[in-house]
Amino acid sequence: MAKPTLNDFVTARIAAGHLSEDDVINVRRYVYGDMAVSLEEGEALFRLNNANISYHDTWFELFPEAILDILVHQAKPEGYVSEDKATWLIDQILADGHICGKTELDAVLHVLEKARDVPEKLEQFALRAVADSVIAGEGPTRSGTHLKPGVIADAEVELLRRVLYASSGSRGVAISKAEAEVLFDLNDATVEAENAPAWSELFAKAVANFVMAMSGFTPPPRKIALERENWLEQPGGFDGGLGGFFKKMFSGGVGGIRDAYGDKPDPFAARGNELLAEIAANEVVTEEEAAWLVNRIGRDGILHENEKALLRFIREESPNIHPALMPLLEKV
Template identity: 65%
Template sequence: MELAAFVDTKIADGAVSAEDILQVRRYIFGDGAISLEEGEALFRLNNADCTYAEGWYDLLPEAVCVLLVEQARPEGYVSDDHATWLINQITADGHVCTRTELDVVLKVLEKATEAPAALERFALEAVKQSALTGSGCTRAGHKLKPGVISDGEVELLRRILYASAGSASIAISKMEAEILFDINDATVEAENAPAWSELFAKAVANYLMALSGYQPPSREVALRRENWLEQPGGFEGGLGGFFKSMFTGGTGGVRSGLQREDSIAAQRGAAMSAEIAANEVVSEDEAHWLVNRIGRDGLMHENEKALLRFLREESPTIHPALQPLMERTF
């Protein structure tokens, strides 16, 4: 029996057992390579909404990662066509991305040397929609509350952002910052997990440092799970204190900050130090982007006030467009 016919049988049964999963492994790994057609058969089985033995949740991400990352030429580089193929397979059933499907995307992003930004955007948008609607990236039995960011969703967002450390971009991108702002705006009145405030402030501050002419800390450092906002001394001693150690005192300050915070990032210290821009002033375009982004919903959130306080402390000249916002941070 071919894999396609085997999948038809399992869909008709409505159940995939542990023995079935072993058989699927023989089909796809038996000849040493996985084809796109075999990948499509796996997604067809996944989209059938059968009952699955636990091993299925490991098999699907593993198989797709082999197909798109390990078999890629050059190895590790996911092509635009393959990224589009993956997104199309996930959305073929017309349903919101499930947790199993998100795990597939995450495994590809984590294992790839480089992947199209569209794939990361798809993953971030999937978690965003789950947070806003209360459905989507969950396993059976795990319920979401619409409009509230749970600890689980914070960790999913962190994992997606951290996975991009393998790409050419070290800093948080504008696309990533925009999506985080969207989530923050939509959940400002909610009882969000405390970890959300920390992730939002650290990630967007990382982007703002790049906007301001700094070489920001690596994603490994910036997205580490720590309660920096609650450190003694308030903002100065927490998130602001960290970035202050990274970006004051010349290149030595950068190296010492990297060495204290992350041994991996420390290895990049010399290269990063050489790339630090001399201009620390927020430009007019950058200032207007920040004003428009913060003022989009007409509110000033505590997370946004923390970002503005950080800019006020670190930038030698504050653009006039930011002054009205700065005055509201006291």
């Protein structure tokens, strides 16, 4: 009699409607019995995960671990996720026709955080999945509860922050235009909602990081530029919190940057006068930057509070503002 395969085992557990701790141990034996995880085994794991049965907690550890091994640890060269593998992962997640769930997003984040390089489309997929879940109210949060449609809660802000953090290793330290666009889309879709204050902070910091990088300035690492500081609750609101942070970082020369970083390592210490020249040049809002901001801010015809905060930041931080932005600045 032929030995049951992983697919046979998965079919039986789906029919039973639950996956016990012993079942998870058996799945692990099937998957790692030959010291490797194949794409076919990965597809069986996705079939089991998409069955929406009851799962023992250990399943939520095994699933992301196995997907990470398939895409990252078994890649050649190790750590580099190919376009084909990224497409495979996205296709598996979308196979059940639902927005990326908690376990699947965990798997994507494991890949983004551990890989040396991943295709940009995978990071954008994760960011868009969180944004779409917030808008639709269909995606489970980290706590296992369900989202309130159109409202960004603290848990969702931290998911967005984790996606942006995870991308720093493979996609560069600066926030990309594609990432900024997703954040703007989410901001537009939740304009009337009672969003968590942390969302305003993350939105403003991320887009400001992108704008500063557009002219070629080497921005601070994402984990510093996007770390949570509760600046809305600080004296002076935007000006005393986020504005003060970036004023030190971008307008105070090398010494100001060191002040902004505090006790953190200064990655720019060796650049000296070259850095000062970059800061002076990049405080200027260029025509390209102005055109993008005008188009993006005015896309839905509403000037949101978070967008006003961005414009105040630009008005105060830039010594030379492009005329295209003046009509918007006059509304702030």
